[in-house]
Each structure stands twice: as C-alpha cells, then as structure tokens.
Amino acid sequence: MKIVVASDSFKGSMTSVEVAQSAQTGIHQVYPDAEVVGVNVADGGEGTVEAIVQALAGEIVEVLVSDPLMRPITAHYGIAGDTAIIEMAAASGLPLLTPEQRNPWLTSTYGTGEMIMDAIHRGCQNFLVGIGGSATNDAGTGMLQAMGFRFYDADNQLIEDCSGGRMADIARIDDSAVPTAVRTATFTVACDVDTPFCGPEGAAHVFAPQKGANPEMVARLDSAMASLAQVIERHYGVNVIPVAGAGAAGGMGGAFYACLHATLKKGIDMVLDAIHFDAIIQGADLVITGEGKVDFQTAKGKTAAGVLARAKQQHIPVIAIGGCVELCDSVLQMGFAGIYPILTEKVPLEVAMQREFAMSNVTKTIARVLKN
Numbered sequence: 001m002k003i004v005v006a007s008d009s010f011k012g013s014m015t016s017v018e019v020a021q022s023a024q025t026g027i028h029q030v031y032p033d034a035e036v037v038g039v040n041v042a043d044g045g046e047g048t049v050e051a052i053v054q055a056l057a058g059e060i061v062e063v064l065v066s067d068p069l070m071r072p073i074t075a076h077y078g079i080a081g082d083t084a085i086i087e088m089a090a091a092s093g094l095p096l097l098t099p100e101q102r103n104p105w106l107t108s109t110y111g112t113g114e115m116i117m118d119a120i121h122r123g124c125q126n127f128l129v130g131i132g133g134s135a136t137n138d139a140g141t142g143m144l145q146a147m148g149f150r151f152y153d154a155d156n157q158l159i160e161d162c163s164g165g166r167m168a169d170i171a172r173i174d175d176s177a178v179p180t181a182v183r184t185a186t187f188t189v190a191c192d193v194d195t196p197f198c199g200p201e202g203a204a205h206v207f208a209p210q211k212g213a214n215p216e217m218v219a220r221l222d223s224a225m226a227s228l229a230q231v232i233e234r235h236y237g238v239n240v241i242p243v244a245g246a247g248a249a250g251g252m253g254g255a256f257y258a259c260l261h262a263t264l265k266k267g268i269d270m271v272l273d274a275i276h277f278d279a280i281i282q283g284a285d286l287v288i289t290g291e292g293k294v295d296f297q298t299a300k301g302k303t304a305a306g307v308l309a310r311a312k313q314q315h316i317p318v319i320a321i322g323g324c325v326e327l328c329d330s331v332l333q334m335g336f337a338g339i340y341p342i343l344t345e346k347v348p349l350e351v352a353m354q355r356e357f358a359m360s361n362v363t364k365t366i367a368r369v370l371k372n
Helices: 015-032 049-054 110-121 141-146 166-168 203-211 216-234 248-259 267-272 294-301 304-314 353-370
Strands: 002-005 034-039 059-066 071-078 085-086 125-132 151-153 170-174 186-190 263-265 288-293 318-325 336-339
Touching: 002 015, 015 034, 015 353, 049 059, 049 085, 049 125, 049 186, 049 203, 049 267, 059 110, 059 203, 071 110, 110 125, 110 141, 110 248, 125 267, 141 248, 166 216, 170 216, 170 248, 170 263, 186 248, 186 267, 203 248, 248 263, 263 267, 288 294, 288 304, 294 304, 304 318, 318 353, 336 353
Parallel strands: 002 034, 002 288, 085 125, 125 186, 186 263, 288 318, 318 336
Antiparallel strands: 059 071, 071 085, 151 170
C-alpha cells in the first residue's frame, strides 16, 4: 500500500512537514508495512519557498535589498539548480511596515527586483514567484527598474524613484539596457486573484485601501494605472487591463505578464508542478491532504483543492483533515472521499493550537479513519 500525505501547514500550529510526520505515525499504527510519502506543499503564499526548496533539495539564500520604503533589509529566497523561488513579500510585503507607514503612493517593489537580479547573478534562469501580501501599488515598476528597465516622463526625463505616485508620470518605457539574462529567463507567477489591472474591480480599488490608501488616493492610483496601461500597450502591444490577475500585488501581475512574458498560475498549481507532484502520487492507493481550516475558501483553489484535482486525474481517493472543518455545499461537492476535523471535542483555542497537541490529534484522526 502506498499513501501520500500532502497537506498545507496548520498555521500557528504545525508545519506541512509536521502534519505529514504525524499522519505517517497514524498510518503505520494501522498499516505497519505501508509506504508513506510525505510531501511539503503550500498554495503560493507563506511556506511556498520552503516547500519547493525542500522538494527540489535546494537551499535558502539571503540578500540585502530595499524594503517597500527603500530602506535596507535582509530578505531570503530559495535556489534549486537554476531555479529561484521567491516570495515578493520578503522584500515588498505589507508586514514589513507599521500601520502608520503604509502608503501605496510611496511604496515600491524595487526590492523584489533586487532579489531577482541577485538570483540572475547566481545563474538562475527559471523563476517561481509568489506575489501575495504586497505593500505596493506601483504596477511592478519599481521591480522592473531594479532589473534594468527605464521609465521616462513626457519631457523625456528619467524617473528615478518608481512608486505608486510616479506611475502617472510614465510616458515611455526603455528596455534596451535590460540584461540578456533577464530577457531569456522564464517567470512563473503564483497569482490566486482574478483582479484586472485597473478599473472599478482593479488593483487600486480592491486592494489599495488595505495598504493605506484613502478614497482620493485610490482614485488617483487607478487613473495612473489606466495611463500606464496605455504606455505598456504602445510599447509591448499587450492590453493588460482585462488580464485576469494583472492587478495582483498592485499591478505586479501585469508587469510580469506584459514585460517579462510570465505565466500566471494558481499558487497551488505552481507548487505542485514545481515539485513534480503528478509523478509522486503515481501508484498511490490514497492521498491525505489538509489545512488549518477546511471551509468554503477551500473550494476556491487552496492547497487541498489543488491536491484533490491532481489525484482525481489519476483516480486516487483523497481524504482531507482540518484543524477546523466547516462543511458547506461547495466543499461537499468537491469529491473528497472524506473530510475530518482533528478535534473531536471542544478545547480552548490556545490548547488546540499547541504543536504537540495538534500533532497527536492528527495521528489519532488518521488512525481512526483508516481503521474504519
């Protein structure tokens, strides 16, 4: 018997690896001779770098870059062979700022570009990039600037401080100085939102308020992005406005798509493809997945949904576990062979979140389910 355990972390409680270890203990209590394969997975957000690096036997490196307000900060990313695994939030994320510092008019993605260039200099040519949790709304212009792109205003003056507030000034793009290694690199971007570049449902209106923008700033940012979209279309022949996901990370999705020819994918699909998940589960009799909370959001493409979809293609049954399970029609219709909470009685939250307690409950749950 072969059983694959591919669960997301239970945030604040267990890592993906710890869930797999606990499940393996439960499996072996029932099937001592079973082959258990533990897979570290994530959905493109927190934990993505570690999941892919572990699966590909890579390494974590650190580099000094600029934070959203252009202050020096040490950021980490992963390298496996010629592949770099980057979370833009490590350099340009909202948690790097205090609530008082949040201002998408001033913040820049320059530090993310610095991370990419560091990886380029280390010989990387394939990039897997998660763009969730940004503090920015500069349409990726800061990132592109760090990578050698140049932006000029209507007076043909170089714009040296790309940020949300400078987008409206951009009248021309010059990519003639972009290094060959950047031009030939392959970018796959984890993008789980369908937000268009601009407009009423676009980046500024949907996400900028979370990043510190007031209604007036939101309107100005959206107008600036509409203007920038015209510049991008003149230069690249690509209309980024309606592209699903172009508005992700304050328009960074659009920058990757139009200027770097990136592929935009759901985060879990990017991760599963990177770790060759389809090959891992070949011949499996059962797949076990899970996440901290199984609810209506699970059906929208989180880790458990991605794992289920891949296993379905090979007709492998999947059971899901969760620290908390809220069943609804969308979850029940997904096609899990079973969905189980790891808690069978009410306990205080601080107890439920304790690592040892949670791991023990995973083991008990898996053993109980397999015995039945």
